[in-house]
Amino acid sequence: MPPFEQILSAGAAVQNLILALKAQGFSTVWRTGLLCNEPAVKAYFGVGADDYVTAFVYTGTSPKDESKRKPIDIEPLVRFES
Incomplete structure (x- = not known):
């Protein structure tokens, strides 16, 4: 699988x-971000030198509701x- 398809697939999985x-x-x-x-x-996350960090997904609860569109x-x- 070409690298660009791997990156696109990772992005779709994150979404x-x-x-x-x-x-x-x-x-x-x-x-x-630029530093990811x-x-x-x-090294901190154990990611290989030839691999990419695609996303950091912060997850939690919010004290306020999202506004309705x-x-x-x-x-x-x-x-x-x-």
Whole structure:
């Protein structure tokens, strides 16, 4: 499997993890950054030198509820042709 597909698959897996956690009522934040693939960070987490850290997923509960979003009218955006 090419490296770009491996990275895309890892990203999809992380997104699905976040969706599953949200469905269970948890709050989550996906964080990475410029330092996540530095040798010291990889060594700390036991990640091989040729491997990548894809995500740090912070998970927990929040003292406040997420605000509700207004429904989006998709009629002007969707077209059906048969």
